[in-house]
Amino acid sequence: MKKFIKFTLVSVLLILSLFVLHSKSFLFPENKAPKNVVLLIGDGMGENHIKAGEYLNGKKFEFCSLPxxxxxNLTTFFETTDSAAAGTAIATGTKTDPEKISKDIFNRNRETILELKKSEGKSTGIITTTSITDATPAVFASHNANRHHSEEILNDFAITGPDIIMGGGHPKLTDLKKLYFKKHNFEVINTYDEFKLLKYKDKPIIATFGTDALPYFDEEKTAPSLQEMTEKSLNxxxxxxxxxxxxxxxxxxxxxxxDLAKERTVNEVKxxxxxxxxxxxxxxxxKDTMVIITADHETTGIKDLIDKGKGNVPTFNWKNRGSHTKALVPIYIYNGNCNINKKIIKNISIFKLMK
Structure with missing residues (x-):
């Protein structure tokens, strides 16, 4: 009996310590973020992923000169994260369990940075090269206990109403569902040609291409690139x-x-x-724009990296056989309200920085 009581007390203390630890995030100044905030997330992008992309590019990325x-990026109970838990931490400032979309460990909805900015009268947008219902885009405009509930996530998107949603499609995004978005005053874009003609019309836009993620660089170009979508969205x-x-x-x-696809990985980073x-x-x-470049977690991990010159994929080995790691991921900030240089922060601190 004494052993059971001791075990229970230790368990309670451990849980309390976890909450205290996660609540003491990196302390940023209380001043507001700049008027515009652009958050770029390289999903699965570790530090050596970035170096590999630079080697292929033949020069350093300009953002790598930033602080x-x-x-x-661990979950509430120090598990290796998935994109849902890591994305929720970034989007809401709350640690949670794997699979959950902007809900805490008690399944309560947590306000996202997109919802907060929208409530302030600002415009909002989500861009991805995966399906728009994938975990990372979902956490900014949806709430769900299961990242795979794609139709419910789509319903949330229509109700939350970001001004721009762009990326890959999904089988649940049927003609009937697109009609649902139209009823919520969205302009629905389905093809690359329609995207090229897209103009500002003072109404929300959902632009999806195909029924899955966007093509890789070596596949048929049937959709805009990440940069094309970003350029149009900023405008x-x-x-x-x-x-x-x-x-x-x-x-x-x-x-x-x-997938352990080296050439595709490095080209996507580039x-x-x-x-x-x-x-x-x-x-x-x-002016008055903050830019944050980071990752939600590292996938697989890159080691033994060797530069083979501009235009050539560097040689390297993988750290594991295709799973996420617990490695810290880099963060770069332009015009932020903090001194991030050489600091280690929790992913929940990114939310506070963007507020």
Whole structure:
């Protein structure tokens, strides 16, 4: 009996210590974030992923010259994270369990940074190279106990109403569901040609291409690139004088890393890095804009990296056979309200930084 009581007390103390630990995130100044916030997430992108992309690119990414810190990304109970739990931490400032979409461990909805910015009268957008219902885009405009409940996530998107949703489609995004979005005043874009003609019309936009993630670089180009979607979205969202929030995800870095596809992985990082550099240049021309470049977690991990010159995929080995790791991931910040340089922060601190 005494052993049971002792075990119970230790368990309670452990749980309490976890909550205290996670509540003491990196302390940022209390001043508000700049008017515009652009968050770029390289899904599964570890530090050596970035170096590999630079080697293929033949030069350093410009964003790598920004102040750099590192992000801890474990779940509430120190598990290796998935994109749902890590994305929820970033989007809401709350640690949670794997699979959950912007809900805490007690299944309570947590307000997302997109919902907060929208309530302030700002424009909002979500861009991804994966399906728009995938975990990372979902956590910014949806709440669900299971990341795989795609139709419920789509319903939330229509109700939450981001001004821009762009990325891959999903089998649940049927013609009937697209009609549902139209009833919520969305302009529905289905093809690359329609995307090219897209103009600002003062109404929300959902632009999806196909029924899955967007094509890799070596597949038939049937959809806009991450940079094309980002360029158009910045042009539209910046028309709001109150400002905007935009999340841009390079989601196929994670897919390719899970598949141990070296060439695809490095090319996806290169495409993401060039998009981040475009956003950084845009922000330097458009004052009062903060840019954050980070990852939700590392997938597979890269080691023994050797540069083979511009245009050539570097040689490397994988750390494991396609699963997530517990490694810290880098974070770079332009025009932030903190000194991130050489700091290690929790992923929940990113939410506070963007507020």
């Amino acid at each position: 750099k810190g590192y992000v801890e 539209i969202l910046s028309k709001n004088k109150k400002g905007f929030f935009l999340m841009v995800e390079g989601g196929r870095i994670d897919d390719a890393s899970h 495409n993401f890095g060039n998009t981040a550099d475009y956003v950084l240049k845009w922000a330097k021309r458009n």
